[in-house]
Amino acid sequence: MHTFFSACLDERIRACVVSGYYSTFRDSILAMHHCPCNFVSGLYAFGEMRDLVGLHRAAPAPDQSGSYDGIFRAPR
Numbered sequence: 001m002h003t004f005f006s007a008c009l010d011e012r013i014r015a016c017v018v019s020g021y022y023s024t025f026r027d028s029i030l031a032m033h034h035c036p037c038n039f040v041s042g043l044y045a046f047g048e049m050r051d052l053v054g055l056h057r058a059a060p061a062p063d064q065s066g067s068y069d070g071i072f073r074a075p076r
Contacts, residue, residue, distance in 0.1 A: 001038050008055035016056070019064040024048055028071050 007016040021038075025048060029039040 004052070005040070008052050017062050017064070020066060020069060022049065022053070022063045022065055023071075024050070032071070034071070 007013045
């Protein structure tokens with residue numbers, strides 16, 4: 001999560017790898033009772049996670065998503 005949001009906001013970051021966080025807010029964090037440490041309160045009102053990925057600018061940002069991860073499933 002920290003890597004994801006840091007790459008969205010800090011233009012000094014030229015590349016990043018996010019493992020096990022890309023999904024959708026609706027299908028992951030907001031779909032279950034989960035600790036608030038993985039979500040920025042109120043952020044969903046501004047867009048879905050895929051909208052934030054666009055903030056990575058042109059930086060390389062490969063990701064890893066597990067097919068069987070119960071919280072952060074691979075995006076559909």
